[in-house]
Amino acid sequence: MKEVNISELQGLLNSFANKDVFIHLETTNGSYASHYDEKFFNAGAFIRNAKIRYELGKVVGESPHRVGLKMEHGWVYAQGITHFTLDEQGRLLMAGLDYSGKLAVALEISETPFTY
Amino acid sequence: MTLQPERHVLVVFPHPDDEAFSSAGTIRLYRNMGVPVTYACLTLGEMGRNLGNPPFATRESLPEIRRKELIAACEAMGIEDLRMMGLRDKTVEFEDDEKMVKLVTDLIDEINPSLIITFYPGFAVHPDHEATGRAVVEAVRRIPKESRPRIYAVGFANNTMTKLGVPPIVHDVSSVRKDKEAALRAHNSQTAWMMQETQHRSEEETTKLDSWFNVESYYLYTFED
Ligand SMILES: [Zn+2]
Numbered sequence: 001m002k003e004v005n006i007s008e009l010q011g012l013l014n015s016f017a018n019k020d021v022f023i024h025l026e027t028t029n030g031s032y033a034s035h036y037d038e039k040f041f042n043a044g045a046f047i048r049n050a051k052i053r054y055e056l057g058k059v060v061g062e063s064p065h066r067v068g069l070k071m072e073h074g075w076v077y078a079q080g081i082t083h084f085t086l087d088e089q090g091r092l093l094m095a096g097l098d099y100s101g102k103l104a105v106a107l108e109i110s111e112t113p114f115t116y
Numbered sequence: 117m118t119l120q121p122e123r124h125v126l127v128v129f130p131h132p133d134d135e136a137f138s139s140a141g142t143i144r145l146y147r148n149m150g151v152p153v154t155y156a157c158l159t160l161g162e163m164g165r166n167l168g169n170p171p172f173a174t175r176e177s178l179p180e181i182r183r184k185e186l187i188a189a190c191e192a193m194g195i196e197d198l199r200m201m202g203l204r205d206k207t208v209e210f211e212d213d214e215k216m217v218k219l220v221t222d223l224i225d226e227i228n229p230s231l232i233i234t235f236y237p238g239f240a241v242h243p244d245h246e247a248t249g250r251a252v253v254e255a256v257r258r259i260p261k262e263s264r265p266r267i268y269a270v271g272f273a274n275n276t277m278t279k280l281g282v283p284p285i286v287h288d289v290s291s292v293r294k295d296k297e298a299a300l301r302a303h304n305s306q307t308a309w310m311m312q313e314t315q316h317r318s319e320e321e322t323t324k325l326d327s328w329f330n331v332e333s334y335y336l337y338t339f340e341d
Contacts, residue, residue: 001167001171001174024175026163026175028163028165030165031206031241031242031243031244032241032242035241035273035274038274046163046206083171085174087174087176087177091176093174093175093176095167095171095174095175097167097169097171100169101166101167101168101169101170101171102165102166103164103165103166103167103175104165106175108175108176114176115176115179116202116204
């Protein structure tokens with residue numbers, strides 16, 4: 001993965017628009033967050049292989065970026081995206097790595113389902 | 117304390133590297149005694165947050181990287197029977213409870229271990245660790261008392277010492293420290309941060325790492341009946 005280049009990422013988001021795609025969306029503080037800091041309220045969300053179709057995908061802002069997908073009946077968005085790649089299987093993998101390099105958020109788009 | 121001979125040791129953990137942190141030295145010592153060790157690793161740590169800094173992995177390439185690391189770590193520990201159980205990281209607790217018990221029961225029936233090493237339910241911090249320990253304990257509880265394998269349980273929640281006291285089983289693994297370090301180093305994507313050269317470490321960090329490398333402690337899980 002490399003750091004977000006807005007025009008390149010925008011072009012990739014455009015290329016998946018108006019197609020049935022599978023998404024992986026994840027936010028995480030890590031399962032140990034409340035172990036290291038008992039006052040830390042640990043929350044996160046995960047969805048993998050939800051099938052959606054978006055009409056408009058947009059990357060916005062300075063790094064860490066926001067990426068939003070507008071669908072006929074709703075929205076998908078991720079905040080904190082810093083890195084991206086189009087992998088060898090043609091899947092758009094975006095991730096937000098925190099200041100220590102740990103993954104904090106991931107948004108991935110693929111025309112075929114992700115593995116299990 | 118010295119390790120007793122065992123018929124067969126079954127190690128059950130959810131993530132590649134759980135075994136290295138908690139038990140690499142103990143496993144190596146058993147293997148050096150000629151005791152067979154089977155490691156059932158439930159997931160490939162697909163949801164690990166360390167992708168390298170700068171990142172050399174992606175969310176999608178991480179499982180294959182960790183699979184190779186796990187195999188290399190098993191070589192360092194001398195484990196010849198590694199079972200990758202195909203569950204997904206962070207979903208173990210959402211699997212059907214009976215399916216999880218059966219997974220463990222099937223392993224016990226096949227392997228007939230005299231000792232199982234796993235996490236102590238209630239004191240294992242990560243939800244996957246908790247679910248793994250729960251499944252093992254329940255599977256063993258269902259075995260008639262006289263033929264149950266012993267359970268060495270790893271607990272590291274902040275309240276473990278308060279609730280369970282000092283762990284009664286303490287293995288000095290300093291004689292195989294090099295192998296433990298090699299196992300930890302094999303899990304490079306997850307351990308690079310702590311295996312870096314030692315010169316920048318504080319005294320406190322060095323002491324903590326030394327105890328990780330030299331001592332492995334367990335609670336003996338006991339049943340009411
Ligand atoms: Zn773990």
